[in-house]
Amino acid sequence: xxxxxxxxxxxxxxxxxxxxxxxxxxxxxxxxxxxxxxxxxxxxxxxxxxxxxxxxxxxxxxxxxxxxxxxxxxxxxxxxxxxxxxxxxxxxxxxxxxxxxxxxxxxxxxxxxxxxxxxxxxxxxxxxxxx
Amino acid sequence: xxxxxxxxxxxxxxxxxxxxxxxxxxxxxxxxxxxxxxxxxxxxxxxxxxxxxxxxxxxxxxxxxxxxxxxxxxxxxxxxxxxxxxxxxxxxxxxxxxxxxxxxxxxxxxxxxxxxxxxxxxxxxxxxxxx
Numbered sequence: 219x220x221x222x223x224x225x226x227x228x229x230x231x232x233x234x235x236x237x238x239x240x241x242x243x244x245x246x247x248x249x250x251x252x253x254x255x256x257x258x259x260x261x262x263x264x265x266x267x268x269x270x271x272x273x274x275x276x277x278x279x280x281x282x283x284x285x286x287x288x289x290x291x292x293x294x295x296x297x298x299x300x301x302x303x304x305x306x307x308x309x310x311x312x313x314x315x316x317x318x319x320x321x322x323x324x325x326x327x328x329x330x331x332x333x334x335x336x337x338x339x340x341x342x343x344x345x346x347x348x349x
Numbered sequence: 350x351x352x353x354x355x356x357x358x359x360x361x362x363x364x365x366x367x368x369x370x371x372x373x374x375x376x377x378x379x380x381x382x383x384x385x386x387x388x389x390x391x392x393x394x395x396x397x398x399x400x401x402x403x404x405x406x407x408x409x410x411x412x413x414x415x416x417x418x419x420x421x422x423x424x425x426x427x428x429x430x431x432x433x434x435x436x437x438x439x440x441x442x443x444x445x446x447x448x449x450x451x452x453x454x455x456x457x458x459x460x461x462x463x464x465x466x467x468x469x470x471x472x473x474x475x476x477x478x479x480x
Contacts, residue, residue, distance in 0.1 A: 223365045223399045223430065225455035227358055232455070234354045236367045268354045299354065324356035324363070 222247050224254050229340065230262035230331045231255065231293075232324070236269045244280040251284060255291045261340065262331030263288045266324055268299030278313040285318045294319065294334050298327040353378050355385050360471065361393035361462045362386065362424075363455070367400045375411040382415060386422045392471065393462030394419045397455055399430030409444040416449045425450065425465050429458040 220243060225232040231254050237243060251263060265281065267273065273281075285295035298321045300308075308315065321327035335341065351374060356363040362385050368374060382394060396412065398404065404412075416426035429452045431439075439446065452458035466472065 221400065223367065223397055225363065225365065225397055225430075227363070227455050227459055232356065232358070232363065234356065234365050234367075236354065236365075266354055266356055269352065299356075324358050328358055 220246060221250065224250055226254070226258050226260065228328070228332075229260055229335055230264050230328060231258065231260045232264045232266070234266040234269065239277050239280060241276075244276070248280070248284055248287060252287050252291060255288060255293045261293050261335055261338070262328075263293050263295040264324060264327045264331065265295065265297045266299045267297060267304070268301065268323075270304060271301065273300075273304045273308055273313075275311060275313055278308060278311075278315060281318055282315060285315075289317070294331060296321050296327040296330050298322065298324050351377060352381065355381055357385070357389050357391065359459070359463075360391055360466055361395050361459060362389065362391045363395045363397070365397040365400065370408045370411060372407075375407070379411070379415055379418060383418050383422060386419060386424045392424050392466055392469070393459075394424050394426040395455060395458045395462065396426065396428045397430045397458075398428060398435070399432065399454075401435060402432065404431075404435045404439055404444075406442060406444055409439060409442075409446060412449055413446060416446075420448070425462060427452050427458040427461050429453065429455050 222233055222235060222243065231251065281297055288295045296319045300320060319330060321330055353364055353366060353374065362382065385391065412428055419426045427450045431451060450461060452461055
């Protein structure tokens with residue numbers, strides 16, 4: 219698996235990270251996500267890391283990069299499903315994921331994205347991307 | 350990765366298969382999905398297989414089983430993102446995925462699930478599971 223699938227659901231792009239994020243996988247994900255945001259006009263990116271037992275500085279940096287890239291492309295990134303142990307380790311490592319919004323689970327993460335859509339005066343995005 | 354994450358989005362459970370579906374992974378996914386459907390009251394299950402380059406008879410059977418289990422639990426399963434080569438191989442193998450609905454991508458798959466919700470007189474499921 220060199221490529222992490224990106225699902226367009228509503229106005230958001232949904233990604234679940236299940237594989238070890240080696241440099242190449244991370245780079246590919248960044249590129250694919252940027253391309254998808256532009257192509258789909260998605261306003262939000264939901265990244266589920268519930269499968270990750272370890273989030274090292276590289277993954278942390280990758281998530282922060284994705285969040286920054288998305289922001290530039292007018293999409294908000296929400297990281298969901300972080301395990302308690304991962305949160306503890308991140309803070310102990312001094313990786314507070316700056317600029318990355320988090321939510322307990324996918325449902326709440328999507329709610330955050332919908333809130334932003336509402337604030338922008340857009341619909342939930344159940345329809346076409348530009349809805 | 351022994352466990353495939355299940356995301357609750359709207360009234361659907363979303364799963365992206367990125368790892369090789371060995372017996373144990375497949376069994377765990379079946380159990381986790383059944384549990385999640387009951388716990389969340391989800392009316393649909395969206396399974397993305399765009400990452401799979403090969404769908405053998407075991408995976409085909411697993412998908413069919415998941416669809417049957419979900420149906421018994423009053424949730425519809427939609428398999429999305431199948432690669433053209435995979436579709437060809439499946440048919441050549443005589444595996445037509447009986448009882449499994451398919452859609453081109455996640456967006457259309459979610460549309461199918463929303464149609465069913467509407468037919469059931471339920472909302473899109475953006476709110477709580479029982480919405």
